[in-house]
Amino acid sequence: MNASQRIPLHMLLGNYPSTQALKDGTVRSDLVELEFADVPRPNNAFKRVVRDFEFDVAELAIITFLMAKARGKPLVLLPAVMIGRFQHPYILYNAERGTLSPYELNGRRIGLRSYSVTTATWVRGILQSDYGLDLASVEWTTFEEPHVAEFVDPPNVHRAPAGKELMQMLLDGEIDAAIVGDGAKSDPRIKTLFADPAAEAQAWHSRNQAIQINHMVVAKQSLLDTHPEAVREVFRLLEESRRVAASSGGKAEPAFGLEANRRNIEVAIDYCVRQNLIDRRLSVDELFDDVTRVLGA
Structure with missing residues (x-):
């Protein structure tokens, strides 16, 4: 041909x-x-x-x-x-404002690009299944609409004010944690929520065989x-x-x-x-x- x-x-x-x-x-x-x-x-x-x-x-x-x-x-x-x-490295917090563990997110504020993106869905699933997170208790702050037009974000999902940036909101204390697709930033104040993401990932893999x-x-x-x-x-x-x-x-x-x-x-x-x-x-x-x-x- x-x-x-x-x-x-x-x-x-x-x-x-x-x-x-x-x-x-x-x-x-x-x-x-x-x-x-x-x-x-x-x-x-x-x-x-x-x-x-x-x-x-x-x-x-x-x-x-x-x-x-x-x-x-x-x-x-x-x-x-x-x-x-494995998505464990992609949820971050500002250690300057105190320590935060995966068990301490109920009622907190978490920022992310869009509610239904894949990295965020995996991270929420890990926290829900393994750490008892009540997704409805969290105030989710997003910056983009869903990819699938028919999906409507849950009522506890709110759009960030115009001009706001995810990492700056984390540094300023406007959110308690952030799900960031490219992982930890160079700012020394920013830490991964999981102290040892690789070990957590291996444990998840062993439990789920996936x-x-x-x-x-x-x-x-x-x-x-x-x-x-x-x-x-x-x-x-x-x-x-x-x-x-x-x-x-x-x-x-x-x-x-x-x-x-x-x-x-x-x-x-x-x-x-x-x-x-x-x-x-x-x-x-x-x-x-x-x-x-x-x-x-």
Whole structure:
């Protein structure tokens, strides 16, 4: 198939070691022609994925996908994890104002970018399940609306006043803790809520036998209906790009494949249900279709 016959696909994909070979053309396809969106941080375009269906294939936060899927959005999951990490390092407090433990958050004020983002959902789930946090007792301060338009924030979620910044509010004592996606800041006053995040993460993993997925890959249902072979090819390209990165000494990445991620997704669904982000317990299998379910098997 020559270039003019390849299936054109508009794709949202971040810049990672595992995607470099695909994005720089080292890994190529005779079947699809990928046009990558000029979006340095994919999370800045997640609303475009679930509201406008702008991309044929897209990296997407798992919680945003689950919320969209539960509301009937025509997106199908591929068993391809782009980011998976433990979230314990991403809730911070200002130690200058006294110590704070994960058991002391009921009735407190916590700031975060948006209530339903994936990092915040994982952190709330950890605190709710393992430390007895009553989510309804917290005053949540946000800065952005949800990615999924139909979701309405709980009544104890309030938007920060115009001009406010999350970390400055933490330093000024206007909030007691902050969930920050890029982790601890250089200011010596800022500490992680968990004194030893790595040990807490290992303990969580032992209890749950899962990892905390951030981003996976989705495809539009219309693409799967018309060109299922294109979706299979995108998955192959993602796998090949990961192999190139691994051969160059790259870090181990989360496994691809449905069964390798079934437990991870089950825990994500459970956290969504317990936090009322979705109104029914989705099954893992309904997130995929007959094409994507077997990818990587």
